Amino acid sequence: MVAPGRAGVVRTAALVVVAALFLAPLILLLVGSFRPVGLPPPRVGELLGGPWSLDSYRRLFELVPLAAPALNSLLVAAITVPIGLLVASWAGFAAARLPSRQGAFLAASAVIVLLIPVTSLFVGRLTIFRTAGLTDTLIPLIATSLIGVSPAFVLVFAWSYRRLPSELFDIASEFGLSPLGMWWRVALPLTRGVTAAIAAIAFVLTWNDYLGPLIYVSDQRRATLPLAVGTLAASDGPRQPIMLAGAVIVVVPALAVALVVMRRVSRVAEGRR
């Protein structure tokens, strides 16, 4: 065992500080959700030592029907993430395998699309979905998968595939593999970590999407979890623990997926399957 040097200590300390910055809101969220309902909000931040109660979670399920929204969120994520990954990965592979000029053109197109504010597209999208009679269904929420969830994912895949040695694809081509075969048998297995990380981010983006459901879904039966929990936003001070409990319910699945993927990515990075 080698004693860590000064640089190692500094790096560890920096990591702890960054982790603490990101963990603090999560801890406050958790602690706040267990505060008894009905108490005036604390005047200063509370961490530990306050009164504890599960009342907020009980009241949450009384105030907001969460089963249907949870199922809707699950459906949207279960469909959007795999299709989005497939589209983004294919598009990225195509951009990487094209000659430099065409590949650069595709990548530049993705960057331009990425720069367009999403909010400026909502009116047009809403008109299209309304004309097609698809509002108040989950289709508009799933439709983002057809562009790979985000153009950024296409770019990341393209960069990842471009980093692979071109000789690999030359050999694969000599062995008679089709472009699809090269993607499936060569490119994808070698970028497993990137794919897992993008899957996690795509899941979090889809799972947490509030604006999309707010615009396309007015039927409460089609509401997703963030939209349903959003109805708690008007909670007064003593009922804020209920709103925080709702936020915990939304955050936990995304956190679980992130942790699982992080573990997977670490294993890949260490060279284990």
Next chain:
Amino acid sequence: MRRALVAFVVVALAAACTAAGPQDRAEVRVMVAGDPEELLAYRAVADAYAAAGGGPVQLLEIEARDALISRLSTAIAAGNPPDLFLLNYRYYGQFREAGALASMQGRLDDSESLDADAFFPAAMEAFRDGGEQTCVPQNAASLVLYYNAGLFADAGIDTPPDDWTWDDMVAAARTLTTDDDGDGTVDVYGLGVEPEIIRVAPFIWSGGGEVVNDDDDPRWLAMDSVKAAVALQAFLELRQFHGVVPTDEEAESEDLETRFLRGGLAMLMESRKVVPTFRTIEGFDWDVAALPRLGPEPVSILHSDAYCMPVDAAHPDEAWRFLEFALGPEGQAITAGAGRTVPSLMSVASSEAFLTPGAEPSNSQVFLDQLTSVRSVPNIARWPEIEDAVNALLEEAFYEPAIAPETPELIAAMQFATDPLFPGG
């Protein structure tokens, strides 16, 4: 495993593609806004209506009233309005003047279950246009005075009587404003009130002044009379001279409702909406009293929401049937159970469904008594903008007297800012 996954995706796709089925198309779409407890009450009304054989109701729940206005405007502009929506009279003028609202007078006249005379007249009047009932009120509250009975008892002051004057209130507020630990910071303030025109207006009216030149045909802000100026000056002095209300910084860091909840405020001017929150108070007794009078007669201000129907509602008949249930005795009793609203139907308001013996406030009767002397602000299209303009100046004068103009200049500034917003301005 793979087959199961494929099957799940197929089922999921089928479910995701399912829009509202043909049987759902006759659903009444009702847009409502409110806090979670209020939304729960609306869901209970919709469920009770469905259980009574009335048919399905789809609630379009909005978490905030500001968002309701924008969502409603967008839906109407897009030609996809709800069949009914719940709206405050101060915000309904813009929809009425745009011709977006259907008259309910004919349906009300023909109704076998609703009688116009059974509603509080002040609330009905606020939603009338040219003699026609445009919307039907769902609630009829007013501004009252909440007080912490424990703090009054500790200070040896009698709780507010029915005929309380402004000076009585200020004197009590001064006594109740205390720095308990002597650190130079006030621990308990005597009074909490937002510096807004809807808070000042009752006292202008009570003092014999007017807010606008003509309630039926408002053309300008008429607060330049001596009586109105005296009332406004008295209001501003609550912070500037008496120091009985929290400072700007204190009000920003802790809202008045929360301050009252933790016992840091002896009195609070608010409408009925805080009752569900205050019912969670365990540390002290509290109750409500009528607003004090500044002049010879006490006057309060109406707070009322009504169900309105857009002219191009998809299912007007079904919507009206739901409205008849929601505003009938059963529907209003369910809504009253949440404690947040005062029923607009007089019979329900005077029943145990609202007065709820044993539940605080014990003096809920004051909400009903005040409705006989309540007044409304105009419901013209740009009234919300007028309120915003006046409130900005009022807030500055209330909290920042050092940079704010004197009262006559303040009134002139209010008139200057609002003149273009009135009809013909």
